[in-house]
Amino acid sequence: MQIEGRNAVREALGSKMTINKLMIDKNLQNRKDEIVNLALLNKIKVEFLPKALLDKKSITNHHQGFIAQVVDFSYCTVQEIIEKAKEKNEQPFVVLLDGIEDPHNFGAIIRSCECAGVHGIVIGKNRCCQVNETVIRTSTGAIANMPIAKVGNIKDAIEELKSHDVWVYAAEIGGENIYQQNLNKPIAVVIGSEGHGVRDVVKSHCDGVITLPLKGKVNSLNASVACGIVIFEILRQREGR
Numbered sequence: 422m423q424i425e426g427r428n429a430v431r432e433a434l435g436s437k438m439t440i441n442k443l444m445i446d447k448n449l450q451n452r453k454d455e456i457v458n459l460a461l462l463n464k465i466k467v468e469f470l471p472k473a474l475l476d477k478k479s480i481t482n483h484h485q486g487f488i489a490q491v492v493d494f495s496y497c498t499v500q501e502i503i504e505k506a507k508e509k510n511e512q513p514f515v516v517l518l519d520g521i522e523d524p525h526n527f528g529a530i531i532r533s534c535e536c537a538g539v540h541g542i543v544i545g546k547n548r549c550c551q552v553n554e555t556v557i558r559t560s561t562g563a564i565a566n567m568p569i570a571k572v573g574n575i576k577d578a579i580e581e582l583k584s585h586d587v588w589v590y591a592a593e594i595g596g597e598n599i600y601q602q603n604l605n606k607p608i609a610v611v612i613g614s615e616g617h618g619v620r621d622v623v624k625s626h627c628d629g630v631i632t633l634p635l636k637g638k639v640n641s642l643n644a645s646v647a648c649g650i651v652i653f654e655i656l657r658q659r660e661g662r
Contacts, residue, residue: 442465450469501570517542527552529559541567546572596630
């Protein structure tokens with residue numbers, strides 16, 4: 422798997438990701454570049470290559486002179502996400518994705534979650550986009566700091582979270598107005614697919630449904646946009662604002 426771009430590579434270098442090799446535009450070889458110094462400090466193999474060769478190796482066509490070859494993304498467990506919250510002495514804050522298939526939406530959700538202080542994301546191994554180069558690029562480096570658990574069944578993950586006294590809500594139309602709900606508690610939010618929302622079978626395992634009030638003629642939002650609004654409302658309440 423490759424991570425490309427200055428910001429994404431910088432974040433990867435500062436994370437627990439295992440980087441096998443870093444390929445850098447040779448025009449940076451004699452400059453005091455932050456990423457070059459960080460790679461050498463961490464004893465990571467660095468190759469300085471012509472830009473034309475980097476262009477050929479690039480998958481995203483946006484390498485900005487930096488391509489890191491890393492081992493496949495390492496998923497965590499739901500329990501590890503709970504433990505992360507405990508280590509920070511915070512109430513668990515989790516996002517579950519039910520059928521998100523667009524890698525750009527997935528990457529954008531990761532970025533928003535990292536910014537909002539979400540402790541981890543849970544995805545299913547089926548009917549859901551997995552971490553790939555596009556997801557990594559779209560997250561602009563945020564994925565390096567965001568634990569992601571891959572589970573066989575979202576319903577089982579919900580029940581595991583509930584066993585830790587986490588309240589689980591589906592973000593979906595037809596529920597309670599999000600701005601009239603108390604969300605300052607151990608919480609997990611399920612974000613549904615771009616086309617069908619949260620499946621009924623998943624929704625039936627949730628403690629409730631929260632809904633963003635919409636005033637326009639269009640009755641739905643892009644999944645990553647909806648996720649961003651929901652998690653920042655939760656953050657607002659957690660911060661007491």
